[in-house]
Amino acid sequence: MSAESDPDYVYVIYIKASREKVWAALTDREERAWWANTRHDTTFEKNAPLAFRRNGRVDVRGVIKEIDPPKKLVYTFRSEGPGPQHDEGDSLVTYDLAEDGDATKLTVLHTGFVKNSNLRNAISGGWPSVLSSLKTMLESGGRDNYTFGAMRKSA
């Protein structure tokens, strides 16, 4: 961390599901309520483009930098408009999945923020809601009817 950038963001959550199931959910390509009705538009191959599509628009664009199922995924993350965070350039997201007992420890590391980043402020609210929804979905037997995020579509 330098004085020219905001600190890295890290969120850790433990999920009562196998690492393979957590990986499958994180690399799913259907529209999912638990991810605030987002669809991941990508082939999940190294160097493939990635788009988070929701409500007919793209929220996030990036490129898959590293993929090692079911342990690690790294992608660039650039917020599309609207909002002030969209012109802060590329940040970097890393998922790390580790087995811990009969649960999975999921660590999301988000790095590469500018100083006084609007994006960091936005994702600090976003990751806890998305990953709380993921945990509930997997621990309730895969029912995709939980959206904890503030961005949820009115049902």
Next chain:
Amino acid sequence: MAEEMTPDTVYITYIAATAEDVWNALTLEAFTKHYFFGMHIHSEWREGAPWALYKPGGECAVSGTVLTADRPHLLQVSWAVEGVDLPECIVTYTIEPHGMVVKLTMTEHHPAPLDPAWLEGGKDGWPKILSGLKTLLETGQVLPIPMPSPPEEAAS
């Protein structure tokens, strides 16, 4: 006041439960023994009252004073780990309605700069503790992760 300090550790989780359920899970030993390193919590949960966490064998692990008890939305306690020479910190839980669920925010404030190794203990522990609380309230089951040593042992 604690509200004006910058928290050293923050953990947010959303739980499909009522605020009252989350308050009970934080304050009753029938819940804490299933997600908080196996420890039993005890207090009358009124402002100025003592509170403590006891290890399964009955030894006190953490103790302090209830600073704010605004059931079921705000609980703030001082937090002193037994057997170590550390200034007490302040732990605050806020429980806010969020649509059909609740948002639980835990903040840990330290009054003075602390050895990063101590902060790491909390940064490692809180996700385990609060992931376990969420699983317990939503499914009635215990999160199957190895119970780590209580914080004062893990950091020594």
